[in-house]
Amino acid sequence: MFALDGVEEGHSTVSPATSRALHLTGRPEERTPEVNLSPGRRWEPVHLHGVDDTSVHLVLAPERGVRLAELGWLEPHGYADFGTEWMLYGPRDEAELAVVVGIIEESLAYARG
Numbered sequence: 032m033f034a035l036d037g038v039e040e041g042h043s044t045v046s047p048a049t050s051r052a053l054h055l056t057g058r059p060e061e062r063t064p065e066v067n068l069s070p071g072r073r074w075e076p077v078h079l080h081g082v083d084d085t086s087v088h089l090v091l092a093p094e095r096g097v098r099l100a101e102l103g104w105l106e107p108h109g110y111a112d113f114g115t116e117w118m119l120y121g122p123r124d125e126a127e128l129a130v131v132v133g134i135i136e137e138s139l140a141y142a143r144g
Contacts, residue, residue: 035132035135035136037143040053041054043068043069044075045068047081049080050080051078052079053075054074058074060074062144064112065112066090066144076141077139085122086121089138090117090142093115096117099117099119119131
């Protein structure tokens with residue numbers, strides 16, 4: 032996921048030090064707070080938790096998040112402020128990894144508008 036176009040790997044500004052964030056490049060500031068896990072700070076629409084917890088926190092349109100939750104891929108984030116924050120389960124195999132990367136790409140597209 033860190034090799035995706037238009038992103039830069041960095042430290043999350045809202046998660047433990049072992050978490051790695053995807054920061055959008057070429058965009059000086061967020062469009063609106065609901066597309067940033069860290070509103071008012073560096074644009075962080077996605078972050079991956081550490082080695083022991085491979086969950087991914089990301090932003091998605093509420094209706095898309097609800098659909099993916101119904102399919103068993105994610106759940107609403109416990110600290111959701113806007114209804115756009117979701118916790119995506121870590122993949123268990125290569126097939127699930129491909130789906131997770133696809134959902135991350137959806138999140139980045141949503142954040143960019």
